[in-house]
Amino acid sequence: MCSLLMISSFIALAVAISPELSPRGSVLDVCKQIAGSISSASDVFFPLEFQYNNDIAHWASSSTQNAVCSIEPGTAEDVGVILQILGETQTPFAVKGGGHASNPGFSSTTGIQIAMSRFSDxxxxxxxxxxxxxxxxxxxxxxxxxxxxxxxxxxxxxxxxxxxxxxxxxxxxxxxxxxxxxxxxxxxxxxxxxxxxxxxxxxxxxxxxxxxxxxxxxxxxxxxxxxxxxxxxTQVWGGLITFTQDYLEAVNNATLKFATEVTDPKASIITTYNFLLGEAGVSQLLFYDGPTPPSGIFDDFLAIQSFTSDVSTRSFLSLVQASPSNATSGTRAIFHTVSLLEYSASMLDAVLNETTFWGERLGLDSATFISYDVEPFLPSVFSHGSDSAYPPDRSRGLLPLNIYFAWTLPTSDDIMQDAALQSASFLTQKAVAGGQDITDAALYGNYAIFSTQLSQIYGSNLARLQTIKAQYDPQNVMGLAGGWKL
The missing domain is CATH 3.30.465.10 (Uridine Diphospho-n-acetylenolpyruvylglucosamine Reductase; domain 3)
Structure with a gap:
């Protein structure tokens, strides 16, 4: 644990980035109070300390904020002590697990950052x-x-x-x-x-x-x-294939065939249409939960001339790490989503057109990467579980289309966020015009942009969730943290 002497040496810097005072003293005072209350299994860190920088860092730089201090609790009991103090002092805080949240402020704060990295067993x-x-x-x-x-x-x-x-x-x-x-x-x-x-x-x-x-x-x-x-x-089969823009139509056709015809639950894909370095392209993740897929499932993808490919029989971990998701780590980013019932040829064409449209339009606003993830699942996707907060309706499967924009300049934040909203609205209208009844389809909270209404995620479950919230958090302590707040 940081000694109080060490804490005092960081006072000047911490005060410089401190948010408004909580009712019972400054956030810095709360950091010191927590430091004196937690066990030796936990630590408090301050700006200029290496661990502090790790604790506040996020995959998207736009999700990183300068906290007054960071805390790495080492026991559940210490988490309890921390929450009690935060509630009593009404101090803003955030809880960070892996740090992959794209929405600003969902797992970051200018108050007290809790980093769960020591819960690693x-x-x-x-x-x-x-x-x-x-x-x-x-x-x-x-x-x-x-x-x-x-x-x-x-x-x-x-x-x-x-x-x-x-x-x-x-x-x-x-x-x-x-x-x-x-x-x-x-x-x-x-x-x-x-x-x-x-x-x-x-x-x-x-x-x-x-x-x-x-x-x-x-x-x-x-x-x-x-x-x-x-x-x-067992070992699995799959990997990442990339294609140039010359083969976009062929990939579209293969994706449509997979989404509408493949029923093997061990088979899955993610087709990512992207715009990078002034040009549209597509990357394809293929997965089969076994060493060798049956013939016919992925043949159409494999028949297309690829730019790169690492498809093979491999370990599950190796396949997961073949994904390019860290390629844009450190840039500013936002996700948004559309929930679909199915993919049609016209819907896939619309997704591809959106990729090119926004890629060309946002280049002058420091956009570095524009992508749309097509993620087909079987209609039975929600039949495996019981009642849960999400999805609010398990009677029909939903396909979460992920919209992902990355850029460099903070001055472009509003432009990018607005573009993601416009694109999602356009694709929703396109799907409805094509006969899909998705007006009230629940949006996936891990993809939805921060301005999404709670009713769009939780639907008819919202009232029940709010009742449970009032029972277990009557003082709204968790309301001091970011995220989807009930």
């Missing part, structure tokens, strides 16, 4: 066929720990994604067609309630809170551990 219980892992990990860490054991979990598809926000928001995986969303495989959450109490939440111990945590993000406290179902894991 992974354990496998062969008897219960479950895996328990800490909320400070990224999925790469979990897969690496499980690989020697021949088991796996339903988690992230690309490298660098944190387990916490991903899971608490839903979690679309390479294995989702087989087993559902990540939340559909959760057996228990270790949760620190806003009053500081540490509790184990299961479907039997607390069904309301269990329901709320499955898609309810950080509204109910701080999750320190997840226990999820484990599944046998």
């Amino acid at each position: 992974v354990s496998y219980n062969a008897t219960s066929q479950t895996v328990t892992f800490g909320s400070g990990l990224i999925w790469d860490d979990v897969y690496a720990a499980l690989e020697p054991l021949g088991v796996n979990v339903v988690g992230g598809r690309v490298t660098g994604v944190g387990v916490a926000g991903f899971t608490l928001g839903g979690g679309y995986s390479w294995k989702t067609n087989q087993f559902g969303l990540t939340i559909d495989t959760v057996e228990a959450f270790e949760l620190v309630l806003p009053n500081g109490t540490v509790t184990n939440v299961t479907s039997s111990s607390n069904p309301d809170l269990f329901f709320a945590l499955k898609g309810g993000f950080n509204n109910y406290g701080v999750v320190t551990k997840f226990t999820v179902n484990a599944f046998p894991q």
Whole structure:
């Protein structure tokens, strides 16, 4: 733990970036109070310290803010102490897991940054066929720990994604067609309630809170551990293929055929239309949950002349790390989304046209990368799980189209965010005009832009979630943190 002497040496710098005073003193005073209250398993860090910089850093630079101090709790009990002090002093804070949130302020703050990096254990219980892992990990860490054991979990598809926000928001995986969303495989959450109490939440111990945590993000406290179902894991087949703009139509056709004809739940793809360096292109992630796919599933993709390809039989971790998601790490970024029922030829053409339109238009506003991720899933995608905060309606499957814009200049923030909103609106109208009944389709919270209304994510579940929130956080302590606030 930082000594109070060390804390005082950072006062001048911390005050310079301190937000408004909380009712019971400055945020810096709260940092010192926490430093004197937590155990030796935890630490408080200040600007100019190396660990502080790690604690506030995010995958998107636009999601990074200068906190007055950062805290790395080492025990759930210390998280409880921290939450009690933050609630009593009404101090703004944020909780960061892997740091992959694209929405500004969702896991960052100018108040007190809590970094969950010390919650990094992974354990496998062969008897219960479950895996328990800490909320400070990224999925790469979990897969690496499980690989020697021949088991796996339903988690992230690309490298660098944190387990916490991903899971608490839903979690679309390479294995989702087989087993559902990540939340559909959760057996228990270790949760620190806003009053500081540490509790184990299961479907039997607390069904309301269990329901709320499955898609309810950080509204109910701080999750320190997840226990999820484990599944046998062999080698898999797949990888990344890139194509130049000459083959966009061919990739469109192959994507449409896959989305409308392939029913094997072990097969999955992500088709990413992108605009980079003044030119449209496409990258293709292929996945089959086995060493060799049956003939016919991916043949159309493999027949197209590629620019690069690393498709092979490999470990699951190797395939996840083949994704290019870290290529734009450190730039400013925003996500948004459209929920579709299906992909048609006209819909894929519209997505491709949007990629080129915004790529050409936003180049003068410091745009570095424009992309649209087409993620087909089977119509049965929501049939694997039970009642949960997200999705509010499991009677029909939804396909979350991910819009992702990256740029360099802070002065372009509003322009990029507005463009993402315009594009999502246009594609929604295009889908409706094509006969898709998606006017009230729930948006995926992990992709949705920060201005999205809560009703667009939670639908008819919103009132129930707010009631549960009032029961477990009557003082609205978690309202001091960013995110989708109930």
